[in-house]
Amino acid sequence: MGRLAAFAHRLGSPRWFFDITGPWLVVLSVIGIALVTVGSVWGLVFAPEDYQQGNSFRIIYVHVPTAHLAEALYLAMGAAGVVLLVWRMKLADMFIAVTAPVGMAITGVALLTGAIWGKPTWGAWWVWDARTTSVLVLFFLYVGLMALRQAIPAREQAGRAVAVLAVVGTVNVPIIKYSVDWWLTLHQPSSFSLTEPPTMPAQMWLPLLVNVVGFYCLVAAVVLAGLRNEILERESGTAWVRDWLARKLRGSVA
């Protein structure tokens, strides 16, 4: 068996995943908390004012990371949906189940911080333009994934139905991404591009980069922690979870 196939095979084992991710969780949480602290203080205190928007532009340091994550989490669920439908990997189903509420919360934050930024900048809390509307659709897709899982009692069928919606819903992500280019919107175009240097001074975009990486680490830690709980619960009858629990209970008594 090739190395990649062996890796994919082990990923199919929730126990193996649980065993290796304990240390990752600690590292991701520590890095995430440190980066978000540094990025937020930098953005609030040390970044210069925007010459047009004044201080309201500082909302960018929480809005862009959450808006970016809202899309990335949905794409990750779409990929997990494909894995579940094609290879029936249990871990993929658990990933979608754990990520949907996190993604919904993050999308909610992106919408709210966007509205709060819109008021002083556009003069309105909400406008029905292509960007805001497509992100609102994304929010309802997350809600739909959770509702659909609740509505189907059989776990395996629910998982497959949710996976289909996760995969189909990914068509919305490029619509969000290119909405500011395809349509005339109030929303400003991207501040960052992979191919061109930033148009902002470094004192403005560096804290943004720090916060984007920090939010990614924190949300990865949250999803990982949820996934580990989900594994414990779904495998709670197995010998290895009983052993793990016995060690935990003994440890807390001693």
Next chain:
Amino acid sequence: MNEFVTFLQMGGHGLYVWLAYGIAWAALIVIGARPILARRRFIAMHRAAAEPERTAE
């Protein structure tokens, strides 16, 4: 002190900026606390289930 008040006011945008950061930080705390509490609940539930066994021994 005055400098700090000026900082909080954010040139008239204070309400918007602090509200946005407050919502973002609160959401991070809530989504971070959920798995920690769920893990504690899971262990506590199994401890409760294991207790009678231990007293019977």
